[in-house]
Amino acid sequence: MARVSPQRTPARQRTLVQKLAPIVLGFESIVVFLAGLTVFGLKALPAGVPPWWGIAGGAVVGLACIAVAGMITRPWAITAGWVIQAIIALSAILVPAILLVVVIFGGMWAYATIMGAKLDARRPAAESPTQTESE
Numbered sequence: 001m002a003r004v005s006p007q008r009t010p011a012r013q014r015t016l017v018q019k020l021a022p023i024v025l026g027f028e029s030i031v032v033f034l035a036g037l038t039v040f041g042l043k044a045l046p047a048g049v050p051p052w053w054g055i056a057g058g059a060v061v062g063l064a065c066i067a068v069a070g071m072i073t074r075p076w077a078i079t080a081g082w083v084i085q086a087i088i089a090l091s092a093i094l095v096p097a098i099l100l101v102v103v104i105f106g107g108m109w110a111y112a113t114i115m116g117a118k119l120d121a122r123r124p125a126a127e128s129p130t131q132t133e134s135e
Helices: 016-042 052-070 077-093 098-122
Strands: none
Touching: 016 052, 016 077, 016 098, 052 077, 077 098
């Protein structure tokens, strides 16, 4: 007796933006955490704020990067990624060297989202998957 396996629907093809954006956010999460350690080490926070908040802030923003990268297929995720980029840019007030992170990763984020969307729009529509006969 032949075993019949249930037909699985093919996974939806991910767009170029959905492939590139998580890569940028994943690597950025590491750098943001290290920037938080830098804020802690330089004691760059205003007077009255304990220095360990630098580590906490870097960890929270780094985890936010990872969370958004994991949910990149959601419609709001790209906007959340832009918000994260803005938060990182604002942290350059504490340590101006963070502007280098903003320029590099912000540029990669912009390229991944803007140019990725343009390239996705130029890609021909996916053809319907061919069905194969199962034995």
